[in-house]
Amino acid sequence: MTRWGLTLPLTGVPLAAHRDLVRSLPDLGYSDVWSAETAGTDAFTPLALAAEWAPGLRLGTAIAPIYTRGAGLLAMSAATIAELAPGRFVLGVGTSTPTIVTNWNALPFEAPYARSRDTLRFLRSALRGDKVTETYETFAVSKFRLERPPTPPPQVVLAALRPGMLRLAAREADGAITNWLAPSDVPTVRSALGEGPELVARIFVCPTTDADAARGLGRLLISSYLTVPVYAAFHEWLGRGDALRPMNEAWAAGDRAAANAAITDEVVDELIVHGPPEKCRERVAEYVEQGLTTPVISILPTGDDPSDLVRALGRA
Numbered sequence: 451m452t453r454w455g456l457t458l459p460l461t462g463v464p465l466a467a468h469r470d471l472v473r474s475l476p477d478l479g480y481s482d483v484w485s486a487e488t489a490g491t492d493a494f495t496p497l498a499l500a501a502e503w504a505p506g507l508r509l510g511t512a513i514a515p516i517y518t519r520g521a522g523l524l525a526m527s528a529a530t531i532a533e534l535a536p537g538r539f540v541l542g543v544g545t546s547t548p549t550i551v552t553n554w555n556a557l558p559f560e561a562p563y564a565r566s567r568d569t570l571r572f573l574r575s576a577l578r579g580d581k582v583t584e585t586y587e588t589f590a591v592s593k594f595r596l597e598r599p600p601t602p603p604p605q606v607v608l609a610a611l612r613p614g615m616l617r618l619a620a621r622e623a624d625g626a627i628t629n630w631l632a633p634s635d636v637p638t639v640r641s642a643l644g645e646g647p648e649l650v651a652r653i654f655v656c657p658t659t660d661a662d663a664a665r666g667l668g669r670l671l672i673s674s675y676l677t678v679p680v681y682a683a684f685h686e687w688l689g690r691g692d693a694l695r696p697m698n699e700a701w702a703a704g705d706r707a708a709a710n711a712a713i714t715d716e717v718v719d720e721l722i723v724h725g726p727p728e729k730c731r732e733r734v735a736e737y738v739e740q741g742l743t744t745p746v747i748s749i750l751p752t753g754d755d756p757s758d759l760v761r762a763l764g765r766a
Contacts, residue, residue: 451481452738452765453481453508453744453745454481454734454747454764455482455484455510456746456747457483457485457486457512457747458485460756460760461751462751463756463757465491465496465499466499468496468499469499469503475507475760477766478760478761478766479764480507480764482507482510483497484509485497485509485510486511486512487511487514487518489550493512493513493514494511494514494527494530494531497510497511497535497539498530501531505535506538507538508539508540509535509539510542511540512542512650512652513627514527514541514543515544515545515550516543517545517558517559518546518551521573521591521594522591522594524569525573525576528573528600529596529598529600531604532577532600532602533598540605540607541604542607542609542627543566543570543607543609544566544609545565545566561587561588563614563615563618565589566615567587567618568587570622570623571622572584572586572591574622576594577599577600578603580595581593581595582595605624605625605648606624607623607624607625607626608623608625608626609628610626611628611680611681611687612642612684612687616643619643619647620643620646620647624648625643625647627651628649628650629653630675630676630684630721631651633733633740633742634720635688636651636741636742638688638689640740640742648744649742649744651744653723653734653737653746654721654748655722655723655734655747656668656722656724656750656752657725657726657727657752658724659725659726661725663752664718664722664724664750664752665718667750667751668721669711669713670710672697672713672717672722673710676694676697676698677697682694690717693714693716693717694717696712697710727759727762
């Protein structure tokens with residue numbers, strides 16, 4: 451089936467107020483709900499509610515950071531949602547960023563590739579219900595066994611931006627999660643991941659006919675995210691390095707206004723989906739045509755009721 455995902459919770463909408471909207475999502479053509487974890491809700495609680503409100507939806511975390519929970523707690527959190535939504539939960543994990551891991555949670559951000567590999571191997575064993583005693587390169591576990599292993603175990607996908615992590619996702623996980631890419635970038639990412647694994651991407655969508663407003667918001671987001679070294683390297687690999695270099699130089703000099711001004715309309719239009727809802731749906735469908743398995747719409751604020759925007763962007 452062609453999947454059509456949505457990022458929840460919506461900005462500015464209380465968590466409990468999502469109930470009626472979530473119940474309507476399957477009829478609107480949505481197949482998936484994916485949560486995130488930065489400084490708002492945790493990744494798992496919104497999915498527990500969605501599992502009750504709309505039992506037909508597939509649920510996923512995009513992503514739960516691998517540093518901010520112990521290995522056993524991460525497995526327990528995943529097993530809880532997998533029990534609530536058997537066969538319909540995908541555990542998305544990733545390194546997150548030093549800002550979230552170290553600055554906000556006072557934890558070291560070390561050896562991201564090895565920690566990702568070790569976490570995937572632990573999760574595979576733990577979510578099967580195995581008793582795990584293992585000394586990995588980046589952590590050790592002694593005699594851990596889930597009391598309530600889920601049946602079936604959830605799929606596990608890895609946040610990945612460049613070839614090393616994408617190949618790791620292909621070897622050790624069921625697929626990869628990425629973001630901040632254009633439809634034309636999907637074949638490059640897919641070539642590193644391979645044809646078989648699932649490829650999930652969060653797509654930023656601003657459904658408005660006010661192109662100037664959409665581009666203004668897009669510039670703020672692009673300069674906030676793509677100046678982070680891992681994203682800068684990602685776009686260098688994708689071939690967008692020259693286009694983003696003036697932004698990165700201005701940002702490094704401490705001039706955010708100049709950094710925003712240096713982002714061209716062409717770059718914004720590649721990375722931010724905007725326009726009337728029907729045009730946005732067509733643009734999201736382009737990602738699928740290029741090889742994306744699961745588009746996950748993340749609605750940017752337009753001043754309209756976000757619930758109305760969800761309805762307008764539904765595939766049905």
